[in-house]
Amino acid sequence: MKNITSFKKIISIVLILITVSLSGQERIAVIQDSQVRLLDTENGDIIDPSFISLDSGTPKALIQVAEEIWVGYQLADKIDRFDLDGNFLSSIDTGLDNIRGLSIVNGIEVWVCNSGTNNGAPGDAIIRFDFDGNNLGFFPTTPQSDSPFDIIDTGAGEVYISYSGTNNIERRDYSGAFLGNIVDQGVVNFIQQIEIEEPGVILAAVFSIISGGNQNGLYRFSETDGSIIDYWSLGNLRGVAKLGNGDILWSSGAGISKLNPATGVSVLISGGSAQYFGRFNLDGCVTPATPTGDPMQTFVQGATLADIVVDPIDVTWFATEADAMNNTNPLPLNTLLEDGETYYAVNIVDGCLSEPFAVTVTVTLSINEFSEANFSYYPNPTKDKLTLKHSSEISEISISNLLGQNILVLHPQNSEVELNLTFLPKGIYLITLSANEAKKTINIIKE
Secondary structure, three states: OHHHHHHHHHHHHHHHHHHHHHHOOEEEEEEEOOEEEEEOOOOOOEEEEEEEEOOOOOEEEEEEEOOEEEEEEOOOOEEEEEEOOOOEEEEEOOOOOOEEEEEEEOOOEEEEEEOOOHHHOOOOEEEEEOOOOOEEEEEEOOOOOOOEEEEEEOOOOEEEEEEOOOOOEEEEEOOOOEEEEEEOOOOOEEEEEEEEEEOOEEEEEEEEOOOOOOOOEEEEEEOOOOOEEEEEOOOOEEEEEEOOOOOEEEEEOOEEEEEEOOOOEEEEEEEOOEEEEEEEEOOOOOOOOOOEEOOEEEEEOOOEHHHOOEEOOOOEEEOOHHHHHHOOOOEOOOOEOOOOOEEEEEOEEOOEEOOOEEEEEEEEOOOOOOOHHHEEEEOOOEOOEEEEEEEEEEEEEEEEOOOOOEEEEEOOOEEEEEEEOOOOOOEEEEEEEEEOOEEEEEEEEEO
16 A cells, blocks of 8 residues: 555656646746746746846847847847856847847747937838847838837738837738738827737737827737727736736836736736746747648749648748758748749748658649730729729639738639729738639739
């Protein structure tokens, strides 16, 4: 009986250790009083109040970049890099001024919100870095918007950027091209950290009040049209993060708090000036799922990487297996496919790489050249309807996004077709039509 009891105790200890190990993989981190504190992702409890001690100079935002942690300083104009144990590695301290949010974009770059011109910085702009800290250049956010404050990657070929100057949340593609606003200017004032709470819902920390208009506090915005879904008057918010139990963390100059959105009750977790939240996996990279699909695919001449069908759709493509394994020389989605070539898809999540998935393509010549002289379409850009005309019968029309994801396929069998595009969010779309066994793809801007 004694041996059985001892065995049960051993099993219990093992189970506890497994539970601790599993729960220890992920943490929400927050900057407060020049400390990086680690919080439980489920309930927001503080697990480590002093994981990393930070310099002065207003540390603002933090993210995990593969096997490192990057902390951006708004006034010290630098990014400090640490390993996953919190040991300092190095600093990026040139070409930055008044930086705020930072985010991994497309799995291969870090984008930083910059708003000053000291130290050779470009002013209101997004500055791009690779994971080794090399500056890859920038794109200005003006004239559409100014003073960027936070940035998030949607994972669908777009980023959302919040602003404190123009007070909007906008959409841009991975090249930095402006796609339109989600939350228009003048709805709220001084948007700081943003997070996608769930598909279709954006959480936003709003710092200031609009005189005679909407107040500061925590907002839920519709990802589709920017309308206000929910609002809680909580003060001058800086950071925001969703917990596993459904509560919402928020930060301000007064501290770190937790809101129960069902009751509207908010409780203080820790007093003291706090900034942005981040999400860490301190056990290092967890290998994402390997992409899946047909390893042999056939296309007509003119097809690009965006036309290859794999799951998930937001993969990164490489020309060689060595590049795919090392995340070097990624190919743009508009790369033309070459007959007989093999391309390698990698699923990159938070800088962690999946095993590559190889797709060999066959490219065939189209039967006929498309007759441009007998084809017209209008208006472009369009807010709702698009008219397509051809001298021959249009047999098929397909609509896809810039990632090559198919949205709609029609078989009108008519020489004139009016498409109702009101169901599409604002953005750029690819419309491919077939007439007389020839194909034509056009870019359409949906306003």
